[in-house]
Amino acid sequence: MKYYAIIVAGGSGNRMQTETPKQFLLLKNLPVLMHTIKAFAQSDTQPKILLVLNKEQQAYWRRLCEEFNFRIPHEIIDGGIERFYSVKNAVDYIKEESFVAIHDAVRPLVTKTLIDHCFRQAEENGNAIASVKSSDSVRMLRNNQSSALNRDEIYLVQTPQTFSLRTLKTAYEQEFSTRFTDDASVVESLHEEIHIVEGERNNIKITYPIDLELAELLLKK
Template sequence: MKYYAIIVAGGSGNRMQSTVAKQFLLLDGKPVLMHTLTAFDQCKYRPEILLVLNIHQHSYWEELCLKYNFDIPHKVVSGGEQRFHSVKNGLKIIKGNGIVAVHDAARPLVSAALINRSYDVAEEKGNCVAGITPTDSVRKILEEGNESLNRNELALIQTPQTFQVSTLRKAYQVPFRNDFTDDASVVEFAGFKINLIDGERENIKITYPEDLEIATIFIKKRELS
């Protein structure tokens, strides 16, 4: 069985209040994206890594790899207009079948254990998506007001989202829709049942400036343990 990882790195610095795209911001002395690729390289399956980047960022990424002596093997793929199109571009590089994990570049703290479990479950059941139960109370916004939801019946979805290549390839044959917020929504639209697995509280997505501070704390905690 062959294993792949599509790392989607199309984020900008808008909500980070930065002119530098968030995947290139420094975390514990090196760009966020390098932490992400390292996590996949350290998992037991050692997948072929496909990094999907905006074509205008390719040369900058090459410069960063030289600057930080980053030599983990990976192939850079041009990104698309939406995340949907970027994943589709990554899929085009994969020949034949296998298991593919799609992961947000801005989730640099994903553990090798979660990545391994994702590949294991997807190989057994066809797909799996990581998620965690909300700890806050949740309300649904309605036109006429709002209503409380049972948080025990909800999941906050993370990545990796992992699939048999044939399943993901079939799902991505449809045209883009605005309600395709992740790969699970695309695969579900194609008629496949989604299998959830437990994600990790530390598998945060770098979105706001304070997220980098939180991620740094988690890294220091790992180093101490």
Template sequence: MKHYAIIVAGGSGKRMQSNVCKQFLILNHLPILMHTINAFYHTIYKPEIILVLGVDSQGYWADLCKEYNFEVPHQIISGGEQRFHSVRNGLLAIKDEGIVAIHDAVRPLVSKQLIERMYEQAAENGNAVPYVKTSDSLRQIYNNTSKIVNREQYVMIQTPQTFITDQLRKAYQQNYKQMFTDDASVVENAGFRINLVEGERNNLKITYPEDLRIASFLLEN
């Protein structure tokens, strides 16, 4: 069975307070996106890597690949208006049956073990979506007030979210809805049950400047 990885790299640098898209920021001497692609390339599955990138960023990425002698094989597909459309564009590049992991470009600390576990669980159950429990108290905000909720009933969802191609193709035939915040929500809305698998706390999504500092520390240690 073939294995694929769709790396979604459409983020901007607004919340990072940077003019450079956050996936291109340097993390321990290498652009974040290169760390992310390397993580998948160095698994036992050696997936075919599909990088979904905005048209305006493709030239800059090509320059970075030359500058850093980055030669990991990957196919570049142009992104869409929303993450939903970007993933669909990436999926259209996959012609064969197999298992597809969809991952945020700005989660560079994803481990080899987690990636391989997601592929294995998806092969067994049709899909695999990683999660971590929250250690913080949660409150629900409504009508200018709030109330405490039971944090044991909530989890935080990560990527790589991994699916057999049949599920993804059926799910992404739907029209875009605002409720589609990740791939699991798209697949679930198509009628499939989502299989949650424990993720990793170090698999953080780099969104704010302090995230970059934390990621640097984790890589060094």
């Protein structure tokens, strides 16, 4: 079986209070995105890596690769105006039967163990969505009224989210909808059952400055 990893890197630096997109910020003296790609390159499944990047950022990324002597093979795919279209561009690029892991570029602490587990579970069940149980109490706000939810039934979704290519091809033929918050929601709209696998607490998403500081601490361990 063939394996692919789609690394989606379309974010800006707005919430990081910096003009530099989050995926290019330095984490332990290496751009965040390079840590992410390295994790997939070191996994046992050895997926072919597709990096989805806005056209305006591609030249800068190539300069970073030269500066840091980053030689891990990967293909660059043009990003779209929404994450949905970025993933669709990468899915359309893949022609051979395969399983595909889709991962946020700014989750650099993902482990090879989780990557390989998601691929194995996707082969067994058709898809595998890394998620962790909520450790906090959860409330829902609707029409200015809040109500408690059972946190034992709440999962916080991560990436990788791994699917058969056949499923992704069908799912991304749909029209874009604002209801699509991740790849699982795109696939679920086809009435496909979504299979949750246990994610990792350290698999954090770099969104705010404190996230970068936390990632530095976790890497030091």
